[in-house]
Amino acid sequence: MPLTxxxxxxxxxxxxxxxxxxxxxxxxxxxxxxxxxxxxxARRLGVSRGSVREAVLQLVADGLAEERPRxxxxxxxxxxxxxxxxxxxxEVLEGQAARLCAxxxxxxxxxxxEVVWDGQRRAIAADDDYRYAETDSxxxxxxxxxxxxxxxxxxxxxxHDQMRLALARLAEAPEHRRCGHDELGQVLHAVxxxxxxxxxxxxxxxxxxxxxxxxxxxxxxP
Numbered sequence: 001m002p003l004t005x006x007x008x009x010x011x012x013x014x015x016x017x018x019x020x021x022x023x024x025x026x027x028x029x030x031x032x033x034x035x036x037x038x039x040x041x042a043r044r045l046g047v048s049r050g051s052v053r054e055a056v057l058q059l060v061a062d063g064l065a066e067e068r069p070r071x072x073x074x075x076x077x078x079x080x081x082x083x084x085x086x087x088x089x090x091e092v093l094e095g096q097a098a099r100l101c102a103x104x105x106x107x108x109x110x111x112x113x114e115v116v117w118d119g120q121r122r123a124i125a126a127d128d129d130y131r132y133a134e135t136d137s138x139x140x141x142x143x144x145x146x147x148x149x150x151x152x153x154x155x156x157x158x159x160h161d162q163m164r165l166a167l168a169r170l171a172e173a174p175e176h177r178r179c180g181h182d183e184l185g186q187v188l189h190a191v192x193x194x195x196x197x198x199x200x201x202x203x204x205x206x207x208x209x210x211x212x213x214x215x216x217x218x219x220x221x222p
Contacts, residue, residue: 017047017055025064025075026164032077036065063162076165080214086159087211093156094140095204100147102191102199109146110192113139117181117188124177132177137164139184143191143203176213183209 021041030036036056042049056073059065066076078086101109116138123131137160144156183206190199 013047014051014054014058017045017051018058020045021052021055021059022062022064022161025059026161030075032075032165034075035071036073036075038072063158064165076162078162078165083163083214084211086163087207087214090156090159090163091204091207091211093152093159094143094207095200097143097147097149097152097156098187098191098203099196099200100149100152101143102194102196104146104148105194106146106148109142110188112142112146113188113191116142117184120181120184124174124181127174129177132180133164136180136184143187176210179209180206 021036024030036059038049038052038056041056042052045052056065060067060073064076065073068074116135120132120135120139123129123135140160141157144153144160147153183202186202187199187206190196190202
């Protein structure tokens with residue numbers, strides 16, 4: 001998502017700047033390790049440096065950016081070890097979220113998951129790794145926000161944002177896409193049939209398999 005001058009000025013400008021920068025970072029522009037220059041970003045967005053400075057600090061709090069000596073703030077670059085740690089946490093949190101969703105029968109949740117899952121199927125057929133990653137993110141977000149526990153949802157969303165910075169290469173692998181789609185289909189079926197045990201097991205299996213796939217990534221530590 002290219003950064004362009006912002007013309008929509010809501011009451012709290014810093015929030016709008018943060019949303020814009022977050023979307024750009026998650027889209028890979030700027031990418032991991034690249035500097036978030038406050039003066040340059042303010043110029044490109046057409047807003048004050050103060051608003052950008054606050055938004056950049058929020059990205060640091062989100063775990064999407066980090067402060068580096070003599071470089072200022074840069075987009076976070078997670079290594080394989082950190083990704084494995086995050087997946088260990090996600091397995092527990094998202095397994096619980098899937099269980100809660102299967103128990104709660106939230107109106108419209110299953111329909112929303114089915115739409116996203118079908119969109120992912122089309123992305124795989126089109127060999128569209130970007131769209132696959134986008135639908136994967138949306139599926140997980142729907143489950144997190146539908147679990148009925150906003151604190152659990154917030155923890156999952158934070159971890160998932162960090163993972164999106166580092167897992168683009170996994171989405172490029174056809175076998176990973178196929179397996180991921182099948183696994184999310186099992187989660188969807190368990191939620192649809194109100195089977196909490198199966199929902200938790202399916203989600204844990206999905207994340208555990210993704211974590212194991214990280215061993216195949218040839219990525220240098222940051």
